[in-house]
Amino acid sequence: MSGRLHRRLLCGIVAITAIGSVCTSRSGPPSVTIQGGAIVRPVVVAVESTPPAQIESARNEIPEETRDASDPGIERLRGATWWEANRKLRPQLAQVGELLFASLLEGDTQQSAEGASRVQRLRDAMRAHRQLKPAGWNRLVTQVRAARAETGDYSALMLANALINEIRYRDGTDGSYYAPARFFAESGVCKDFAVAKYLLLREAGFDASQLRLVLLAPRYNNTPDDWHVMLVVQAGGMAAPAALDSPPPPVRKRTGDASGNAVSPDTVDTSNKSDPQARPSGPSARLVAILAGRKPADAVLRAPSGPVVVTLDASGQAERPLAVVFNEQGSLSFEREAPVSRYRPHASKRRGVRAIVADDAGQSWSVDSSGVFPKWQLTNAGGEAKG
Incomplete structure (x- = not known):
């Protein structure tokens, strides 16, 4: 980890001590823990062994521009909306922002099982x-590299x-x-588009530290088909991270909320998955001509086909729940267990009622149950949501 990044994360640790506690295991390897809406690993070991006065002194020694770059991201995550599904809480993608590019964890003992698998x-x-x-791949690399230069x-x-x-979208892949x-030969789904873009940019000169694959969880319809990569x-010259999304499935069905109203942007493929060969596959005629040099x-x-490059907050996936960030070097999980309240008001079970739920660390969360899946936010001392 670079000294600059270490200082930024240390600054983040100091910034969140008022809303979350750090759980550690001195006998095992460090692991990422998200508590109180913030990442408290992988630098927690350094924080544990440092007296509070020295931590504050270290914070004061960090250049102001470095603190400014780190603190807004931490504050945004503290005030983020966290979506609940299967007793897991996950923050909205755009609210995580540049924290996507924090240091990744390596090794199966440090990463989550899902992260290590990805x-x-x-x-x-x-x-x-x-x-x-693929035939003609090097032509693509050369021209992307030239565009960058x-x-x-x-x-x-x-x-x-x-x-x-x-490349045409086609479901029915093997996972x-x-x-x-x-x-290029068979087509694929979102994960395959993301991997191809990742490899094309890597070969065109982008460093792995600039690239993140994000695993986004379902928000409205809790089925495996709703997971998205x-x-x-x-990128240099851009004020915020850029989203490179893939084309949607050729046949889409919008899912609805509890009131029956249509919602977006989540879509599912309703095409006939039993016969994926029945649909066109592979590159378009235009890409075939490019690969052949014509x-x-x-x-x-x-x-252009599909979504164009936009900043993360302008992406169609901006409000999707973020589960895991990863690249070839490692992964970082943004999931946390949903707090189990010692006392949950009976009225909170009714739609449209906002309840206050306490977690094990004594932090209170405001829970909005008006949608299909509850939305959680940390509250301030007065019991109001931070966001």
Whole structure:
């Protein structure tokens, strides 16, 4: 971990001591714990062994611009909306912001089981990609790298995103992360789009520290099909992380809230999964021409398919619950167990009633049960939600 990042996270630890406690295990390896709406690992060991006066002194020694870069992210996460599903709380993606790029944990003993599994599947795809690449892949890499050199990171992201979104969406995959050669031949789902963009940008010169794959949990309809994977990039010249999302399924059904009103952006594929071969697969005719060298790569920018590159808060996934962040180096879980209240008012079970629930650390949460899934927020001393 760089000294600058270590100082930023230490600053974050100091900033959250008023709302959360740090649970540690001196006999085991450090692990990420999200309590009181904030990340308290992986630097908690350093904090534990440091006297409070020294911590405050260290905070005062951090340059003001560094504190300014860290504190707003911590404050935003403290006031974030956390969605509950299956007794897990997860913060909204856009409210996590640049904290997506905190240090990732490595090793199965430190990562969550879900995070370690995602990292392994990504590494398997990278290994397969080194052995076999799609015909014309190097043309894509060369032109994305050239776009970055000529006009900066944003242009490279726009081009890479548009190129990969020229692959047709097709459900019915086996759950593994497809390497680009298989993805280009068979098509795939959101995770396969995200992996292809990740590998294209890596080969075009982006560092792994700039790239994060995010696993987003269901918000309205708790089915496996509603989990979503997307690439997020910390690019030079952009004030906020950029979202590189994939095209939606070809047939979509909007799910409704408790009142029967349609909601978005969550969608599920209602096409016939029993016969995935019945639908077109592989790259579009335009991408085929680019791979063969008959058209320049920037031809895709004239009428791009799927979502364009936008900042995280402008993405169609901005309000989705964030479960895990990962790349080839490791992962970081943003999930926490939902607090179990010692006393939950009976009225809180009725729709539209906001209840106050205490967690094991004595922090109070305001719970809005008006939707299909409850929304949680930390409260201030007066019992009002922070957000």
